[in-house]
Amino acid sequence: MLLDVMQAGGGFILLEDSVQCSARGLLRCFIHAALKRGEDVHVLGFESPETQVCAGLDSSSVQRLHFHKGFPDPLGWTCRSSFTVERFTSQHITQLIKDTQHAQASVLVVDSLSMVLRHHDPVVFCQTLQELRKGGVIKTIIGLLHSDLHQQGIVGIVCHLADTVISVAPADNERLSVAKTTRRTKSGKVMQEEEYFSVSEDAALSVQAKPRQPGHVQRERDVSEADPTSNLTFNLRLSEDERKAKEKVALPFVFSQQKKSALLRPTPGSGRIVYEPDANDDVDEEDPDDDLDV
Amino acid sequence: MFPELNSILNSTPDSFKSSDFILVSDRRADASFLIHHYLSFYLRAGCKVCFLGLVQSFSHYSAVGQRLGVSLAQAREKGQLVFLEGLKESFGVLLQDTSQETQPLSYLRSPGAGLEGLFRFVESCVRQSGDGNAGESWGPPVLLIDDLSVLLSLGVSVGAILDFTLYCQATVCSELQGNMVILVRCEEEDADDDEEGSNLLQRGLVHQCNLALHVEGLPTGYCRDIHGQMEVWWRQRGETIYNQRKIFHFKVHDKGASFFARGTSSAVL
DSSP states (O other): OHHHHHHHOOEEEEEEEBTTBOOHHHHHHHHHHHHHTTOEEEEEESSSOHHHHSOSOOHHHHHHEEEEEOTTOTTOSSSOOSSOGGGOSHHHHHHHHHHSTTOOSEEEEEEOHHHHHHHSOHHHHHHHHHHHHHHSSEEEEEEEEEGGGSOHHHHHHHHHHOSEEEEEEEOSSTTOEEEEEEEEOTTSOEEEEEEEEEEOTTSOEEEESSOOOHHHHHHHHHHHHOOTTSSOSSOOOOOHHHHHHHHHOOOTTOOOHHHHHHHHSOOTTOSOOOOOOOSSOOOOSSOTTTTOOO | OOHHHHHHHTOOSSSOOSSOEEEEEEESSOOHHHHHHHHHHHHHTTEEEEEEEOSSOHHHHHHHHHHTTOOHHHHHHHTSEEEEEHHHHHHHHHHOSOOOTTSTTGGGTOGGGOSHHHHHHHHHHHHSOOOOTTSOOOEEEEEEEEOTTHHHHTTOOHHHHHHHHHHHIIIIIIITOOEEEEEEEEOOOOSOTTSSSHHHHHHHHHHHOSEEEEEEOOTTOOOSSOOEEEEEEEEEETTEEEEEEEEEEEEEOSSOEEEEETTOOTTTO
């Protein structure tokens, strides 16, 4: 599903990562895929330089890529940036995109949303994102979020806004990482898939369903072939007659209708008590406790 | 300078990677011996060093530096080392009536305002043309900070510190091709990890850095011959993301520290 999301685009795609595994490589793949589709890509780079996010592009793609320099001055301290974090509002961004000529389906990439959340109120931020989604000027929004730098609640809010959430984690294999994709369609159906992927130097994404480990498969086959009733000094198997007799046995506490009625019918000569008084017993009919020596 | 650490990290004063952001962190241990290592390493390499010593006095570093073979006083006189002594200068800020935004320690008066003043000090220091008294030019600039988590206890927010380190990385590492070494001390992990604290700061810095060295005590307890374990985490280098981790044991001596693979301590073999 990861490749489908990357190639189709559309909606708000959230890339979630942590210190264990960075999703910036995956972000580069998404940018390359969008450029190959012929879309205009606007990158708001606050956290990393242009070279790190947009390397390895051919000349035709470079024309459609607009890197708005937040880094190295995302807060405007040295007055060298073209887009500061404070200007992350729907009016400014929409204006920015409308300023580019021949704007077709535009893709907005934010690196990273964590930087924006640090400087904006979460509620205002969510409103901005929602306005951008419904604005009609932007077709796809791709954001990178560091999930371990925010409270759980805030991460949950941003995930809720997203149409697709891709969380990356390290896999046992050092060369691969695991991506868990959760996709919500307009009808409300939720699809989830877990895949292993790796990103090459030139931002090519290769996805595998499971890592290839031949040793594991062979071990499973061995276990299913062992037969416990063979090679014993006693016989554990049943012949046909023995099996039929076994199935006919009535279990002790399973009652059939006949057995129930037989038990409930009183039979003569059963259940009578006969009492013969002893010599020491002085049975007084009026006071039965009289023989007690109290 | 510790030769064994140099071979682990594959760097010598003559050839080391530039544009590196190295994060040194510790938890219930003391990783300041690594700061002394990097101080002597970069001074020997001939780099211009800007050292923000927020927790110790100059004479402390100078005394340890002498045992490692570098003279800090001499380096300061020549102009190779610029030392901001946080403890001494803080009096000046607190006793003055007026304070400007651009003073380096202005966060002491208004911690909510952020660390822009400190960044301006760092910027002016690393951008100075490297001319020593004898007209020598120094190598790429290096920023050393010991330690950053003390700012949290002074009221500065985690977000402001992360912005400051981002700006320092942009200026020192990306633009001037220099290096940066920052020490952060973490507390115990507890259940409320969402709150602002040194653990959140450490996570944010790990996201930004290229190499993370984390020092902890041995998980099995105290040992006389092994002082602790150090985890080396190679994160990324430009566009390539490595994500490779290794753990070493170390022992700190009078004049250095020795590092060895787990289980190969000289007391055991």
